[in-house]
Amino acid sequence: VEATAAAMPFNENKAAEHGREAALDPPEGTQIVPPSSLVTASTLAESNTSEKLGTRAEEGANPTVGSLDRVRVDSSGQRLTTNQGVPIADNQNSLKAGLRGPALLKDFILREKITHFDHERIPERIVHARGSGAHGFFESYKNQRKLTRAAPFQEAGKITPVFVRFSTVAGERGSKDTARDARGFAVKFYTDEGNWDLVGNNMPVFFIQDAMKFPDLVHAAKPEPHHQMPQAASAHDTFWDFVSLMPESTHMLMWLMSDRAIPRSYRMMQGFGVHTFRFVNERGQSSFVKFHWTPLQGTHALLWDEAVKISGCDPDYHRRDLWEAIEAGAYPEWELGVQIFSEEDAERFSFDILDATKIIPEELVPITPLGRMVLNRNPDNFFAETEQVAFCTAHVVPGIDFTNDPLLAGRIHSYVDTQLSRLGGPNFHEIPINAPIAPVHNNQRDGLHRQAIHRGKVSYEPNSLGGGCPFQAGAAGFVSFPEPVEQDEVRGKPEKFAEHFNQAALFFNSQTPVEQAHIAAAFRFELSKLTVPAIRQRVVSMLRNASEELAAQVAEGLGMPLPDAMPRALPKPPKAEVDVSQPLSMFARPGNTGVATRKVAIFVGDGVDGDQVAKAQQALLDAGAVGRLVGPRVGIFTAADGSEIDADASFENEPSVLFDGVIIPDGEGTAKVWARDGRAAEFVKDQFRHLKTILALGEAVAFVEGAGVLRDEGDPGLLLQSEPEDAAVNQFLEALALHKHFGRETDPPML
Ligand code: HDE
Numbered sequence: 001v002e003a004t005a006a007a008m009p010f011n012e013n014k015a016a017e018h019g020r021e022a023a024l025d026p027p028e029g030t031q032i033v034p035p036s037s038l039v040t041a042s043t044l045a046e047s048n049t050s051e052k053l054g055t056r057a058e059e060g061a062n063p064t065v066g067s068l069d070r071v072r073v074d075s076s077g078q079r080l081t082t083n084q085g086v087p088i089a090d091n092q093n094s095l096k097a098g099l100r101g102p103a104l105l106k107d108f109i110l111r112e113k114i115t116h117f118d119h120e121r122i123p124e125r126i127v128h129a130r131g132s133g134a135h136g137f138f139e140s141y142k143n144q145r146k147l148t149r150a151a152p153f154q155e156a157g158k159i160t161p162v163f164v165r166f167s168t169v170a171g172e173r174g175s176k177d178t179a180r181d182a183r184g185f186a187v188k189f190y191t192d193e194g195n196w197d198l199v200g201n202n203m204p205v206f207f208i209q210d211a212m213k214f215p216d217l218v219h220a221a222k223p224e225p226h227h228q229m230p231q232a233a234s235a236h237d238t239f240w241d242f243v244s245l246m247p248e249s250t251h252m253l254m255w256l257m258s259d260r261a262i263p264r265s266y267r268m269m270q271g272f273g274v275h276t277f278r279f280v281n282e283r284g285q286s287s288f289v290k291f292h293w294t295p296l297q298g299t300h301a302l303l304w305d306e307a308v309k310i311s312g313c314d315p316d317y318h319r320r321d322l323w324e325a326i327e328a329g330a331y332p333e334w335e336l337g338v339q340i341f342s343e344e345d346a347e348r349f350s351f352d353i354l355d356a357t358k359i360i361p362e363e364l365v366p367i368t369p370l371g372r373m374v375l376n377r378n379p380d381n382f383f384a385e386t387e388q389v390a391f392c393t394a395h396v397v398p399g400i401d402f403t404n405d406p407l408l409a410g411r412i413h414s415y416v417d418t419q420l421s422r423l424g425g426p427n428f429h430e431i432p433i434n435a436p437i438a439p440v441h442n443n444q445r446d447g448l449h450r451q452a453i454h455r456g457k458v459s460y461e462p463n464s465l466g467g468g469c470p471f472q473a474g475a476a477g478f479v480s481f482p483e484p485v486e487q488d489e490v491r492g493k494p495e496k497f498a499e500h501f502n503q504a505a506l507f508f509n510s511q512t513p514v515e516q517a518h519i520a521a522a523f524r525f526e527l528s529k530l531t532v533p534a535i536r537q538r539v540v541s542m543l544r545n546a547s548e549e550l551a552a553q554v555a556e557g558l559g560m561p562l563p564d565a566m567p568r569a570l571p572k573p574p575k576a577e578v579d580v581s582q583p584l585s586m587f588a589r590p591g592n593t594g595v596a597t598r599k600v601a602i603f604v605g606d607g608v609d610g611d612q613v614a615k616a617q618q619a620l621l622d623a624g625a626v627g628r629l630v631g632p633r634v635g636i637f638t639a640a641d642g643s644e645i646d647a648d649a650s651f652e653n654e655p656s657v658l659f660d661g662v663i664i665p666d667g668e669g670t671a672k673v674w675a676r677d678g679r680a681a682e683f684v685k686d687q688f689r690h691l692k693t694i695l696a697l698g699e700a701v702a703f704v705e706g707a708g709v710l711r712d713e714g715d716p717g718l719l720l721q722s723e724p725e726d727a728a729v730n731q732f733l734e735a736l737a738l739h740k741h742f743g744r745e746t747d748p749p750m751l
Contacts, residue, residue, distance in 0.1 A: 095110065122422060133164060140158045143155055150398065153371070164187050167184035176315040178307040180261045181256075247501075251358070263300070277402065294589065295333070306686075330596055335373075352497055361506065424449065427447050445459050500568070505546045524553075542566045544563075595736045598660040598736055615729060631651075652679060655683060661692050
């Protein structure tokens, strides 16, 4: 039977659940063949054409598939069983003493089912609880042996499987995707010399310089402990109280108040390793590196009002976006690059390269591209993969090593430690998503949930009974970079760590006026939520050291006098090398994927011009964009030419904020119906307010203007054509590729 809903129109067995006859002879469950599109373990294995070494990547190929195959479960055509493999006769009724009698304790089937259910949840991550993952691969452009002996970079074209998890930081596991927050960008490389985790963020700096302050930061940022509010938001007293007492956070606050904190998509964010790491080559020579991921899709953001509304109508906005793009074959791609520099370079910089609140401007050290990462497969199971994946900064491979960044030191401890309670013991490396594809041999034994069955009687080294195996790898193994250490043991910070504002200024001064205005508005919003005026004052006084202009705007926006500037830790700060760095603006990276994956609403209703709808739909499809037919309700409408149009979305279930643009066709009286529908007018208003591309044709023009849209011939995103032009849809696509039309933006918004 084919797997359509029609094949199982209703539950045939329902009647047979009742009465004594049924209890003694339960019927077999209905079964259907799963849809052919369902990807099974065997079809995936067939598509696994990539080898680990020396091959070029192929679209759709994924080398992790083979290794996870052994644990995949595909239940199609299978009987229901207990965890012991015992077939279950009846999955509807518990065992009772008589049809109306008490349930019995000996019902091991009910007890097993409920007991397992009771323990389905594991503790969520203390930070980065909300996330989404995907599989893919990394492909090295060149052999980089001179630079590093790290396995992924040893051959041109070498493929290394990866699993990536993107996340917000502060919110709980079920919180909204579009919170104003940093985003995690964690990549697990399954290299043939073991797993390497590059656990980064979408911002290149951090709030604090020393791991000692991390629990304080997180306690301040999380919902306040007395009433557990607000969820997934930094706009509250404790967060701003803490950061305003920690001036080193100023630079990160600039990033956090910028549009980087409300990305349009996980696919449209940069990623950064944040700390300085080392590359070490075969000869043991080391260079310092900073890791950068650059999205081919460009860096794009939402507006704050849009983010707020999306959090209501689709809290899974980023998760859905990533999932749908991969399902549609529009595989997101990033280039991995590194800034490479020496110990001597580092000494010359005005800042300390061990200070995670500092970037290295690209003008000082340009980015060298190393390879590309493509995400081409969604997980089979969210819990098994995305929830149980355990990233650890301690997971490095030969060729990659740490530096003395004191924040990194704390992380090297924290990530392994937190998995012990989150994943319930020391064997979390055996969970399939965490297991390396490189073989694992050592004398660690036992512990909760051990999967491996170690053979033989030897679990120590040296041994003679096991032939000395597993034997130590010597120079072929991980050799720590021999960094000389000769200093007093102290609790303290180097002098250069005391300069807190140069790079906050650099960031602000490198933004376009549009981005600067958004930063000022974000500070205004966040600080307006505080209940303690003194905290507001402290933040603004801190901002004065980064930008007088910004501080003045924020103070004005809050209706408060400008406070004195915060005293600096370093009265005479060193001069910064650069005052402006253009790559720090999001506009520096428009991307090269055009309108692909952009979502467009095409309004429909009775009497709509069916030809215009069909042409718009086809043009969007051809351009790789996603067109949805949105009507006053879902279902069938009759177009002016008598044809039937099936709306798959409605003004109610897919409001404006879920679309990047709208096409409103002509029709016979259709626009009059829309004009009386408050939801349609709201839709158009929000499209306009959120700087999106609007194409209105024929009688729809009057409707759009009536909804409050301000006609402006100079606005490239406002295409109002009473006499529709032949090229209308192409003009729309060109405007859509610009993402947003910032020339339209005013504060407050005008309609
Ligand atoms: Fe994390 N961080 N972090 N962090 N972090 C965690 O590990 C921690 C920091 C980052 O998708 C935890 O497995 C300390 C910087 C990401 O599973 C925990 C310090 C950066 C993820 C932890 C930092 C990050 C985490 C919670 C300061 C950017 C999500 C659950 C010393 C470079 C990974 C877990 C995923 C997760 C500790 C600061 C990125 C508690 C102690 C800086 C992307 O171990």
